[in-house]
Amino acid sequence: MIDLLTNLFSDYTLRTVALGSALLGITAGSLGGFALLRRQSLLGDAISHAALPGIAIAFLLTGSKAPLVLILGAGIAGWIGAALISVVTTQTRIKYDSALGIMLSVFFGFGLVLLTYIQRQPDANQAGLNSFLFGQAAALIEQDVFLIFVIGSVVILLIALFWKEFKLLSFDSDFLGTLGYPIRTLDYLLTTLFVVAIVIGLQTVGVVLMSAMIIAPAAAARQWTDRLGLMIFLAGIFGAFSGVGGALTSSLIPALPTGPTIVLIVSAIVLISLLFAPNRGLVFRRVRDWQAGKRLRVDAVLVDLYTLASQHSSAEYPHSERVLDVMSSISGPAHQTLKVLKDLDLAIPIDSTHWSLTPEGVLRAERVIERQFGGDS
Amino acid sequence: MSASLEIQLIAVVVAVTCALPGVFLVLQRMSMMSDAISHAILPGIVIAFFITGNLSSPWIILGAAAGGLLTVALVEVLRKTGLLKEDAAIGIVFPALFSVGVILIAQYAGDVHLDIDAVLLGELAFAPFDRITMGGMDLGPRALLVMGVILVVNVVFISVFFKELKLISFDRALAGALGFAPALLHYVLMGLVSVTAVGAFDAVGSILVVALMVAPPASAYLLTDGLKPMIVVSVVIGAVSAVAGYWVAHWLDASIAGAMASMSGVLFLSILILAPHRGLWSVQKRRSNQALLFGRKMLVIHLYNHEGLPEAQHECRMDHLEDHLRWDHAFASRAIRSSLQNDYILQQGPHLSLTETGRKYARSSLVEL
Missing domain, CATH: 1.10.10.10 (Winged helix-like DNA-binding domain superfamily/Winged helix DNA-binding domain)
Structure with a gap:
């Protein structure tokens, strides 16, 4: 245990990975609270998959693998996917679940076409693009963590600034509308924050597991409290705790991938909360x-x-x-x-x-x- | 049969097999279950692989189907606690199961041929090389035979239980009241989705299974109103996406599965925009026509109200409409033009007046209101 803590403060890689995962956990967990309440738990899954073609296109256009470039591409593609889901569900009789499924898989399929196309170009140095699929927390470097920190701080600052609006949007959006607030704009703002939080996490936990980082901490936090503020705070803590826990555990056991370990830890927190939370817990x-x-x-x-x-x-x-x-x-x-x-x-x-x-x-x-x-x- | 033809045939069989249970997923608002199941079959595949040591063993399919059913059951258990909504339950269960699968592979599979890439993404181009031979006779590619069997199972299940499936898709409560055991049928359907997903993951990978299960039925949902036509149209759209995807992939030298998913998306998008009655274009047109109809009515009623009164001079002017009815200029001129065409009004310079037809129309509209 002492060794572990010494490692955490002295081992550069471990410290970077743990810090990055913690920051990611805080950001994703806080936003997850709103997603959970708005019944958009699976939106994160759709957005993270929809981001893939953006990464490929950003690489094709710029030839660069700089995280910021790829994240920007991912963000734009994820945002378009989210906007299309909203258009399809409001304008036609296609239901929310179908819209999610289509955007998720079609965007991902398109991204896959582009990735395989890039891989078959003779001169392309495409190594590393694949890491977005499963995430490579171990490959995080200080600059990545700094990027996560900056973006995460902006996201949390915006949540604080629009606290009242987001709260109303989650509980009673019609009422928000009658008060004269622009529901559509606020909805898009919250979705945009969502997209941002997801794309910064892709590098760490990957496309498939990112949705759990959003929803699981919030689902756990929901069991402990009925107050939104406390719930978001707890979700952030749970997210950070699983991030650090996953990074440490996977550093101790050989061949234990970080992303899935984080997800299993956060799932265990959900299970414990469902069973033992006071008042709502099953026990x-x-x-x-x-x-x-x-x-x-x-x-x-x-x-x-x-x-x-x-x-x-x-x-x-x-x-x-x-x-x-x-x-x-x-x-x-x-x-x-x-x-x-x-x-x-x-x-x-x-x-x-x-x-x-x-x-x-x-x-x-x-x-x-x-x-x-x-x-x- | 050439390799190219065989790949296309496999692609079509996979697409059709996926579209069949997909119709019921879309109708029952459980499309995302296909996503959850197709991911959660991973630990089932891995465990069955550890036990048999062989990726082509039929136990793999059973293991994976068990993984799929475990997902369905866990989601149901979580939902029944009342502590989580269904979407949150799905969003928590499948990443957890998928993580278990990934960790098992990383820990024990080492350099055995079982990498997550293959499970997630599939590779159709290699399918013709893996053949089943019996007594020296070539029976065809494995993927084709396996998917063929699953297709037959799906077709038989849907034909035999058509009435029951229809009932639980449209009125679950009634199905329960009539004694049709909707819960049992739900699990059987989910079992089929799992088996289909397993059969297809080899060829197209688990994420793109979702595209083939959801996009063709959702497109058909925009085109048809009956269950039978919806199934037929879904199957056709699935097959067309498969063949078109093959040729696009061939042309770009890219992933066939990805191209199939992309083509199903292109077809969905085209139908979304162009579908008669329900497409975005025709919805937009209908809304704009309704706005114009309303505009004409408002205009004739406005003119009728002020007709022959002293204020008619300034009330019945083109520019006044913009102030009084708060119409923007473009809409005001559209409404005037349309009313002129319909012979409701006459225009003299900026002044507007009603014709006899217009007066009648105003009176009948007022009665309606």
Whole structure:
């Protein structure tokens, strides 16, 4: 562990990769929050695939493999893909999912045609273009990280500036429209930020896995909070954590690719959040259901005892457990619940199988009946 | 048969086989499931490959189909928790499974012939070299035979369960109420999508499977209204994309699969723009006609309201329309020109007045309003 931390601060490559992945995680995670709420979780997948022809065209036009040139090309192609999705879904009866699927695969196919065309040119030095498909986090250099830092900062600054607008756009875009804000423009702005965050990530995690970097941290963060600000913040943290975690893990284990490791870590965070997040988490929910069930059973047996008592001369009259077993509206034997009632001093056992209400039990049963039937009884 | 003809034949069979289940994916708004499944079959392929040590074993197809069904099941489980929407569930499940596949390859496959490039991108040009022979007799390229079998399975499934598939595509609740087990049929359909994706990934790679499954049915969706015509048109569009793609790739000396996907995109784009009734062009034309119709009505009603009154002098002028009705100049002149052509109004210099036909039209329009 100490070795790992020393490495993180001393090993140049590791430090660069970890820093780059962390910055990417923060940027992608923060934007993912909006995508999740707007049900555009798969838009990132479409944009990242649609970026491929842009990379090829940028290379064909300039002959340069400078990251900025390729990222610019990727960004333009990704943006055109996103705009086409929006046009197709608003102007025709093609549904959102089909539009995503078509843009994703057709743009990617076109990019593939261009890439194979470039590869078969005798003089082209095309090595490195392929790294965009799967990403090569290990090949990140300081300049790449600087680029990610600058672009990421601009993205986060814009999110902060348009916070109120983006928030409304995600929750109630019609209301935003009635307030006089230009919905279309804001939508395009948010999509543009999206495209930017995706293309800077392509080099690190690649086309296929970029969508997980966007959506998974946000999906995890969503489980912990109901507030947008906190959710975006948490998503950024989760993104950064998986970025660093992925970089470190893959540096420790030979032949462990960084991108997929990052994705697996962030998926594990999603799983943990789904299970253990307070309030929304599945475990928490199960416990709450169990407690509610117990409370309902206690009330039901109490009311049953009261019903029996009201048909006899006194509240102390002993009633058989067997009768309670069959009469309870909540299925199952009453024995466990009766023991709980005894612990609460609401019922007392007369002998091993007969029970009666205590005076407190009578009062409590009356209150339960009052609550259940309201003012009717 | 020449290699070129064989490749085209494989391409057509692949495209047709993909288009068939694709129709139902598009109709049920699950197009992105094809993307998820085609990626998530990777770990299935890798694990089956480790067990059998052979990429052409039929176990590979079963392993991959299992991977596909695992995706469908995981997405369903996540969605049912109510904690994630379906799109988010898809977006989380398939990258995770794909990552498992990539890591397994990187860790254990080493220099065995199983690289992710081949899975993602495919290479149709090599398909004719991999042949199946039985007792010394050449039965044809493997890809053609495998896809042929899957095509037959798809055709049989869709013909036998046509009514059920139609029902779950258009009214799932009714299908459930009538006792058709929509969930079971859903899984069978997804199983077919998985098997088709596996069969096709060899030839065209997993990402382009999505193009062949979604683009032709979506194009057909713009052209037809019936399920049967939609299937037929999808199949034709798929086949045309395949052949056209082959020749484009041949001409550019580029990836055949990529060119097939590009051609399906070109066909989609052309149909998107030109389709009668639903294409962008005809939608635009219809909207502009409706605007003009509305403009004519507004104009005659405006003239009718001010007719014979003292203010008619300045109300019934061309330039006044721009102020009063807030029309821009171009639209105002279009509306006037169209009304003149329809004989609703007369123009004397800048002054406009109604004809008898125009007066009648104004009255009937007012009643409508």
